[in-house]
Amino acid sequence: MSALQLSHDELLKVYRTMRMIRRFEERVMEEMGTGDIPGNTHLYAGQEASAVGVCLQLEEGDYISSTHRGHGHSIAKGVDIDSMMAELFGRASGTCGGKGGSMHIADLRKGMLGANGIVAAGAPITCGAALSMKVLGSRQVAVAFAGDGAMNEGVMSESFNLAKIWNLPIVFVIEDNGFGEATANAAVSAGSFTRRAESYDIPTLEVDGTDVFAVYSAAGEAVERARGGGGPTMLHVHVPRYYGHYSGDPDTYRTPEEKKAMRQERDCLVSFRRRMKEVSLLEEAELDAVDQEVEAAIDQAVAAARAAPFPPLSALTSDVYVKYL
Amino acid sequence: MAQKSFRQALNEALHFEMARDPRVIMMGEDLTGGAGANGVKDAWGGAFGVTKGLLGAFGPERIRDTPISEAAFIGAAAGAALTGLRPIAEIMFVDFAGVCLDQIMNQAAKFRYMFGGRAKTPLVIRATYGAGSRSGSQHTQALHSIFTHIPGLKVVIPSTPYDAKGLLLQAIRDDDPVIFLEHKMLYDTVGEVPDGAYTIPFAEARVARDGKDVLIIAIGRMVSVAEEAARKLAADGISACIIDPRTTSPLDEDTLLDFTDKIGRVVIVDEANPRCSVATDISALLADKSFDALKAPIKLVTAPHSPVPYAPNLEDAYIPTAAAVAKAATSIAKR
Numbered sequence: 010m011s012a013l014q015l016s017h018d019e020l021l022k023v024y025r026t027m028r029m030i031r032r033f034e035e036r037v038m039e040e041m042g043t044g045d046i047p048g049n050t051h052l053y054a055g056q057e058a059s060a061v062g063v064c065l066q067l068e069e070g071d072y073i074s075s076t077h078r079g080h081g082h083s084i085a086k087g088v089d090i091d092s093m094m095a096e097l098f099g100r101a102s103g104t105c106g107g108k109g110g111s112m113h114i115a116d117l118r119k120g121m122l123g124a125n126g127i128v129a130a131g132a133p134i135t136c137g138a139a140l141s142m143k144v145l146g147s148r149q150v151a152v153a154f155a156g157d158g159a160m161n162e163g164v165m166s167e168s169f170n171l172a173k174i175w176n177l178p179i180v181f182v183i184e185d186n187g188f189g190e191a192t193a194n195a196a197v198s199a200g201s202f203t204r205r206a207e208s209y210d211i212p213t214l215e216v217d218g219t220d221v222f223a224v225y226s227a228a229g230e231a232v233e234r235a236r237g238g239g240g241p242t243m244l245h246v247h248v249p250r251y252y253g254h255y256s257g258d259p260d261t262y263r264t265p266e267e268k269k270a271m272r273q274e275r276d277c278l279v280s281f282r283r284r285m286k287e288v289s290l291l292e293e294a295e296l297d298a299v300d301q302e303v304e305a306a307i308d309q310a311v312a313a314a315r316a317a318p319f320p321p322l323s324a325l326t327s328d329v330y331v332k333y334l
Numbered sequence: 335m336a337q338k339s340f341r342q343a344l345n346e347a348l349h350f351e352m353a354r355d356p357r358v359i360m361m362g363e364d365l366t367g368g369a370g371a372n373g374v375k376d377a378w379g380g381a382f383g384v385t386k387g388l389l390g391a392f393g394p395e396r397i398r399d400t401p402i403s404e405a406a407f408i409g410a411a412a413g414a415a416l417t418g419l420r421p422i423a424e425i426m427f428v429d430f431a432g433v434c435l436d437q438i439m440n441q442a443a444k445f446r447y448m449f450g451g452r453a454k455t456p457l458v459i460r461a462t463y464g465a466g467s468r469s470g471s472q473h474t475q476a477l478h479s480i481f482t483h484i485p486g487l488k489v490v491i492p493s494t495p496y497d498a499k500g501l502l503l504q505a506i507r508d509d510d511p512v513i514f515l516e517h518k519m520l521y522d523t524v525g526e527v528p529d530g531a532y533t534i535p536f537a538e539a540r541v542a543r544d545g546k547d548v549l550i551i552a553i554g555r556m557v558s559v560a561e562e563a564a565r566k567l568a569a570d571g572i573s574a575c576i577i578d579p580r581t582t583s584p585l586d587e588d589t590l591l592d593f594t595d596k597i598g599r600v601v602i603v604d605e606a607n608p609r610c611s612v613a614t615d616i617s618a619l620l621a622d623k624s625f626d627a628l629k630a631p632i633k634l635v636t637a638p639h640s641p642v643p644y645a646p647n648l649e650d651a652y653i654p655t656a657a658a659v660a661k662a663a664t665s666i667a668k669r
Contacts, residue, residue: 106450137413167406
């Protein structure tokens, strides 16, 4: 898929969404420092091209599920950043009314079935969403994002099996940032991920996750197969992780040199800008304007979140059941 | 009214609701039996024959034999419930919930709350439970206390064919995840079951037998054990009242408290292990809210705090007996 096949507006949208995710994450990291965001967050910065490349192939009614690192997928699927920021601040105006938080952020109206605090748990749930689409006769598809750590959970393999035998309209996107928490993938994963999926006769594609066009192209093939009744596909996407596993992680298991090199050599925003310049499709000034627009939107989201009230205490026991017992 | 088995009552409920609502689908291991083989396709109808005939009526798209893969298919059922279907998933033996507890406890049970009330999860998980089949420790547990402990789950544990049908129909129509527990030794018990559809609301305990001297609160299969005990007690001049909560979450606290206030002497009978259990929970509730009405200590008759043994003499000793219930009731009846 050449960059030339996307329209001017689509290219701007790609950049805006990647930039929005990056700045959202950087701002969350800053706000963590103020103590106003409770708990911890798991940041997606560095992996933007994966979420954006995949979600650009999706329609409004399609479903995605996410991982611990759910902000980027949510933004890419169209979840409103004001409500997301408010959710991280634990406010009533949050996506989940302040009761989900970073690790459980979800918006079913946008087809976002939730980040997940349990590694790999989204895979079978997403098989269920794909099953719904099949049984209800819709043409929608479901995408399960998972990390390299999830590949060593048994439920991941079970989900491949289920997706294949039921020919589900699903795409498994394995975002491999090289680390499951603080442990290198190489130390804990035998064999190759694509071969694991291929052993279930699921077609696979291996992609550079810093190249949004490469991801877009691979996702296009996978989504088209799913939508056309051709069943599951697995994408193995290689991405960098700019921060530690969680926001309080000093990330000492990686050297300063490799972290610096990662940011210098594998930045999806830098490479996107370079590409646009090479093919003369977007002006620097246009991209700079997007940067400013994103900055203003995030300032506004943070200010609104900070001003928003916490949930009322009555929310403590609401929505446990349809009607509390 | 027609006499039907517990199994037949459940089968009727499943047939009725699948015909009524195209969003209801079923999945589980050997739910039909014979998938992919050359013989009879609907060979089993589930390990206990409860789902027999559904494949012919509704086809393989809606009645799905799954791989032996509880974490995947219970998760898929939860995801399907979240996105527009009303799945019924069968765990052959509730012991196997250990394999997929994440999907029950961390996922399905919490969607509604974590997502700020914007999700509903109309999922029914049917599972067999209970001792008495000489199946050893991993096919015989009574785990309703574990599920009752988890907010977001509803737990149904019927004791008669009539209740089984009405409660299952209610469970399928409920918008929350429901754990529906069927004692495997009850499948062949017979009772009056209407042909048509009817529902029994949750949190409505049933007075299985009226009486004035001792209140016996019994759960699931233990209701029939309590009834046998009540007959013994009647011969000794002690009139026992039996209440079956029918759902342990939600729990009909009002009825349990009302009868405790009226009678003042309580025996709680449960097949589950006794520590941190529904039996101890109900006991604490009554002690907290009806203490002044109590004329004697609350007595618990449960299994011992051990796994279920295999040897027939040990398994028989494990399960609470009518004699033990009668003895407990007698010990407090005259105080």
